[in-house]
Amino acid sequence: MSAPVWNNKVVKWVDDRLPVFSMLHHSAYEYPTPKNLSYMWNFGSLAGFVLVTMILTGIFLVMNYTPHTDMAFDSVERIMRDVNYGWLIRYMHVNGASMFFICVYIHIFRGLYYGSYKAPREMLWWIGILILLAMMATAFMGYVLPWGQMSFWGATVITNLFSAFPIVGEPLVHWLWGGFSIGNPTLNRFFSLHYLLPFVILGLVVLHVWALHTVRSNNPTGVEAKTPQDSIPFHPYYTIKDLFGMGIFLIFFLFFVFFAPDFFGEPDNYIPANPLVTPPHIVPEWYFLPFYAILRSIDFSIFGVPAKLLGVLAMFASIVVLFVIPWLDTSKVRSSKYRPVYKWFFLILFIDCFILGYCGKKAPDDYFMGIEGLHVIVMGQLATLYYFAHFLVVMPIVGKLERPKPLPASISESVLKGGANA
């Protein structure tokens, strides 16, 4: 595509030296986007918006936060009480973390449903998973910073996981802590990394979008755009659609900030950290619950490998498996819309993740949803089993055996038939 001609002298002067305007033009005006994207395609830009929000609110929080075990809790309370609009900044940051995960989880399930991980989008998908991992590390370390009871005990439980590894385990944990127990050095390094990682995420997002612009967006039909009629320029069509989505999203997000700011939080984190008092229930934030359930569900050893190590491996494997699904999925069809069998398995996986989340929240010997005799630990094991079976068994086999529905010849054809708005 040829470079645009700039009429404004200043714009032209700058563009001749550093083609920022040409680049913007290229990636917004000229960027052809399938015309049938549903609202499921809004969550990528929403996640990007939340990332920026987190970085901005975070920078202002740091101006008043003190990373020391004796002062961290109090400094957060000073932000809440004495800093002008400190409560707003902190509540936006706190709830923003939950919003980030809501957006990204929807974004990932969207990709899973429409087969956006399949060729040629494997790299795009991988970078996405790296983003997810970096987000998890960031959120975990951020949660430690206010130095409440859950901060301290959550950090204790999670860092202790690394002691499960043979030989290197214990030294590794001490290395992570910067001492022989969780203390000031731990808080300081977590603070440092919590400031650093969001910028790593930002860099990954740049790569993610670069990859996206190379392979282009998938769409609800999973059929690549072929003719010019299939695509529309990103701007103004998707800029306005993303802006509208952002309006809806902001109403949702800010409702929590202003009217239920502690909704996603644990009351225990308003108690200052106390290494001598263990809270009765140590639960991670909601977005880690499914992984926590997988970790805990392995309560048996196999061939002498201790349960704890297996649990840790299973937890990491639950994310690592996402890297290989481009090859585990044997179907020739991308979008589950045209996969009458797989569609149902996808629904099961979706529900399965909520079941895992529920199990992560509850004590292992509680009853699952109050069902007499069905312990949370057992349900968690079944759900973990399905989680892995979905990717390792269902994906390869169903892809081979299933008879997909006929695909539309093109996006335009599917639009004209009125069937594209999934």
Next chain:
Amino acid sequence: MRKFALTAIAAAFALTAFTGTSQASGDAPVPKAQDWSWQGLFGTYDRAQLQRGFQVYKGICAGCHSLRFIAFRNLEGIGFNEDQIKAIAAEYDIEDGPNDDGDMFTRPGKPSDYFPSPFPNDKAAAASNGGSIPPDLSLMAKARMHGPDYVVALLTGYEEEAPEGFDLAEGKHYNHYFPGHQISMAPPLYDEAVEYTDGTPMTLEQHAHDVVAFLNWTAQPELEARKALGLKVLLFLIVLTAMLYAVKRKIWRDIEH
């Protein structure tokens, strides 16, 4: 759009499953939900109630519990004026120093001082309370599951005699709502525990509600400002989003999609 709705429903379902329900520590009953003046989108604090609650805190709880995130100047938030705050602060002895001779000294409190703690340190607090430390109350209304409802239930949930067969330890008191039922705090409130001057009935129930309202204010002094700003922001966003939707419709008008 249909899938969007489904996702939203699933998410709402998940949120309710994740929150509120984890009362796993079995035997303590779920506290009764109370009516509070600050509930709902338009809820605000009842200044008279907060002042009565302050009276209860000052007259009773302050003997054992600190309130270390609250300065006297903050009492403006419950409706006291500058002179009243100066007078309240002056009732307290505050340790200050060192002076030019290097000695610590006590002086009357100033509005900028924080509420002094009843005990010099945790050890002293534990020694005077049968080994248990009375926790700071500033954030209490946010630091327990069911927040204010729990604290009311706790304050009114004592039983003079432990039930038959319950092994109550020396110096402990039986409480329906405290986890494990054995609490070191003797029942702090009773009918006419403090003298109200505004004609409000001086019952245990009323005292408990008032002090908890006060503690909810100490935990969330920003609540009124937060909700007021929230209403304006949401109203603005709803209008803006509606307009964005209209623009979106217009721009997409000619696109078959």
